[in-house]
Amino acid sequence: MRKWLRNMIAGLLSAAMLLPGTSGFAADGKFNMSYLYFGSTSTYVQTVERTKGALHVVSPDFFNLNADGSLKLTTKLSTSFIAEMHKRNIKVVPFLSNHWDRELGRRALQNREQLSTQIANAIATYNLDGINVDIENLTETDRAAYTDMVRLINSKIPAHKEVSVAVAANPFGSNVGWKGSYDYKQLAAYSDYLMIMAYDENYSGDLTPGPVASDAFVKRSIEYALNQGVSKEKVVLGIPFFGRAWSADGTMNGAGVSNWRVPELVKKYGGRIVYDAPTKSAKATFTVAPGDEVTVIGSTTFSAGTYTIWFENEASIKEKLRLVGQYDIKGTGSWSLTQEEAGTWDYYSRWLNGRFFIDTEKHWAAQDILAMLDKGWMVGTSPLKFSPEQRLTRAQAAVILVKAAGLEDQSAPNAGFRDVPSGFWAKRHIDIAKRAGFITGKEYNLFAPDQQVSREEIASMLARILNLQMEPESEPPFSDVQGGWSYDAVLAMKQAGILNGFEDGTFHPKDGTSRAEMASLMNRIGDRLNEHNN
Template identity: 55%
Template structure:
């Protein structure tokens, strides 16, 4: 065979192989970083910094450690946390190291820094170049409207003096009420954004030390803060702040609202048998527990928790996911979190997926994807794990009961015992009991619910009929080859069909005993949403 022809044939085979590989290989979604993500790191020991970055599963583009403080005279103070090895290792992992400059709420130090800005900028530029850092995140807080112009000029100078490839970003207070005085007034969103790569919108501390108990970052507070920022800042320059902490109040103490990591909150709930509810209005979890004089002492950031009744507002998977959705809704640049090491490790199982709108790995391109996302956003159905929805898996009777209870918002509605003997200790025992007491479900026989059996089409038709309680239209009937008037589910099937909730098959059958998949359930819920909202 001619050598040129052989070469051409080999080339075609190679190109074809690459094309096939590209077609079938979807890659690791955790490594797909369309949206930007950064995190501050502050509370943990510097020897653990690399560990906490690595456990994010390649979800970070920037890590912002506490390397830069301010001296009393406004000059730069490089902290003992600075670690050349860490910087080098992060660069090897394609993670930029952008330290944050902080006055730690000290107004006088902040003002001295701005007064001394020409010298301070020069010191910062020298330090960034000396230690091969990737820029600076300016985090000066507790200044006022009197410092507004100086603050902007400081950031402008940084942008002018640092080379183009170095990041200049600014942490700014969330300002949903459009306050122009106090520390909110120190930030000129519009002007700061001109000289910054992005503004890190600190959408947290809605409740704070000294306030009444309340959410750290309710969904309305966060969303309104975004809307206000968008009036002056392009969406591609807004990074949404995500809190990895909560705040606790001892109701027997005069002042509360101290910060506490999400990890520590989980420990306290377990240790003191705490009760957790989810506030749907605020999209925030809240825990309560009691510490008695006989209990073992517990410390949070070195402070002993005294005896008393505690209320803790915090974040969990559901609340964080609701905030990550806003990045897609408003097409923001991405997210930033305060702070790395305070979050449960499983946060990174879903974080980058949700940040990038890939809510579940197994629904991309699925015919029911839109319905699944819609009912998930309503809180009616959830995935079987952080990353999978299992759309083609059969819906179980337990899952059906839980879904019906969520639709009606009855999760905390009863403490009664169920008549079903086979649900004791089941993960859905409470919801099955509630659904039973509300008349939404019945057993397959006396005292037996069969929670893990699959739901059939006719069973779901009856369940939805009980849920919706729609009037029967006597003037019309529905004909299915496999449904007779005497069938126990006939009336429900007719009503669900007439209201376009259920549909039959092309061969004029209903297939009453066919199992319902989770995707089909999502579609049914989407069809009834206007009737129950």
């Protein structure tokens, strides 16, 4: 017997005995970028590393503006950081900001011919991957000049370099003020994508507490872009990694607070966090009593008083990530790295790319199910559901095992099962599995594809795939497996350390197998199965 089989983690087709699996993921499918503003260049690499490979583009604050509107390189610009990102296949696209200074922004537009040349030269000199234009707080009178500046930049940098524009969310279609400064359609024509700043629905200085980015606000912001004629491939949804705080006495109105700080404040002062279902936003409340230790975060001081913070937590961010798939847009951006909660990157890429199920979030086999999804061996029963407790059918088992065995691209002659017609969804996989020899039919040339697959059938199929042969043993493998057609397979699987049975020494060979149990079993033997296939 193969030595590696001896070393396999013993398990059981039951939740009580199965060990959770692990799987990794990297940026794929849908686009994802984030801004780097807080911290120093010396910490930037570590900051990006915490995203666990989820980013395609990072946008650091390397570009500012001089008083005359010309380009100013910040002291954070680092060629070593750029090189480190390129090693990780992450593009470095600095953002150009006027930091809300309207007159400075207008001088940049007036000086756009020189500024665009300076930007193009800096991109070439420092091996940067493009520019994210983030000029804010202009008005409708600057609309044409703003568009022209982006056009000039686009014309002066190589085609493979990125030009993107951060635009104000415009859920109500305003044509004046800050929102009116952006010609969505024309800006999209001269850029690779528009990063919609779909946040600050309630903002710094706002007297009314409320969500930073409610569900309706975000949806309308996306729809406005699409209705303006921006192709969905050029729409990037901005997600806030920050919240805003208000005090009951009115002395604090919308102060910015990083998402990760909010649970700390709630825990420190004995507050509570609730999820507001109508807005799909998180809200924290707490009271700092007289005599309590005061908390200072940046320029914000939480002294004695009662506070409300609207912010983004895992639940609200997941809802926003779902919108990427719902509208089939390019992807997401976020402001900004270091402000997110711990654990954000554990789920971000999966939800961004639609690899999630709402019925497995707290399930014991959640990680195994996600691993199967990543491998492509199992799929959901619907776009949002995996149905973990649903019994696995013989047809489903055949499909999973063919994929796991690396045989999916092969063809096979008709297996001849009378109950598997030519139009049956799993017919090709059943034919392949029959030719490969790891499934058999029932009597009278029947396969019973919709019948639940039993534990002993799964054991038999896997034993055939792995070419397991039982070794001589005087004792039966389990008290309820004393003989019968599956005896040799169950015994071989037990000897290989794959099956241990229940605590009472039984195996329950006739019982069905849930989809969650199958996912966990396959995840645990997946790497070994790949090794066997190769």
